[in-house]
Amino acid sequence: MRVLITGTPGTGKSTIARFLSKSLGFECLSITDFVKERKLGSGYSQKLKTWEVEEGRLKKELESYIRNKPNIIIEGHLSHIVSPRISGLCIVLRTGNPELFRRLKQRKYPKAKIEENIQAEIFNVCHDEAKAKGHRVLAIDATTFSNFEKSLLKDFIYKLSLQ
Ligand SMILES: Nc1ncnc2c1ncn2[C@@H]1O[C@H](COP(=O)(O)OP(=O)(O)OP(=O)(O)O)[C@@H](O)[C@H]1O
Numbered sequence: 001m002r003v004l005i006t007g008t009p010g011t012g013k014s015t016i017a018r019f020l021s022k023s024l025g026f027e028c029l030s031i032t033d034f035v036k037e038r039k040l041g042s043g044y045s046q047k048l049k050t051w052e053v054e055e056g057r058l059k060k061e062l063e064s065y066i067r068n069k070p071n072i073i074i075e076g077h078l079s080h081i082v083s084p085r086i087s088g089l090c091i092v093l094r095t096g097n098p099e100l101f102r103r104l105k106q107r108k109y110p111k112a113k114i115e116e117n118i119q120a121e122i123f124n125v126c127h128d129e130a131k132a133k134g135h136r137v138l139a140i141d142a143t144t145f146s147n148f149e150k151s152l153l154k155d156f157i158y159k160l161s162l163q
Pocket residue numbers: 007008009010011012013014015016032076077103142143144145
């Protein structure tokens with residue numbers, strides 16, 4: 001099954017994707033790495049200290065890359081741009097605001113970038129976009145994520161992948 005993991009920066013996508021990839025034996029594709037490797041960044045925002053990406057091109061390249069990969073985890077805050085026709089599940093990770101703020105501050109992000117991300121989380125941006133695109137969405141509050149919860153998630157995805 002092709003599993004998308006989306007969510008505001010800092011919500012733990014890479015952490016959970018690595019766990020699922022290791023425990024399920026699925027390839028893990030980081031969109032950040034994909035954008036770097038394929039030079040898909042279209043411009044650098046000094047204010048937000050972040051690369052802007054041309055989403056149409058990214059979507060095309062991602063969908064072409066995963067076409068022949070029936071089992072893969074794709075993680076990144078843009079992963080939900082992949083068509084629901086070729087993905088089985090879109091997981092949206094959520095993190096409570098005080099914890100998200102702490103994590104983003106720890107990364108030494110500029111104030112504007114922290115504010116933008118906290119607002120995106122408050123307004124459920126990734127979740128609503130994923131729903132609007134027609135994904136089968138599983139929203140998880142991963143502010144704390146115990147081994148028990150991780151293991152439930154792994155079993156759930158494993159069972160879905162057998163259908
Ligand atoms: N459930 C959790 N409990 C505590 N800390 C966590 C949890 N999940 C992730 N973290 C920590 O939060 C930070 C952000 O996690 P991670 O890098 O996985 O987020 P991300 O969503 O991939 O961010 P980005 O979108 O910027 O790539 C890391 O320091 C990670 O160790």
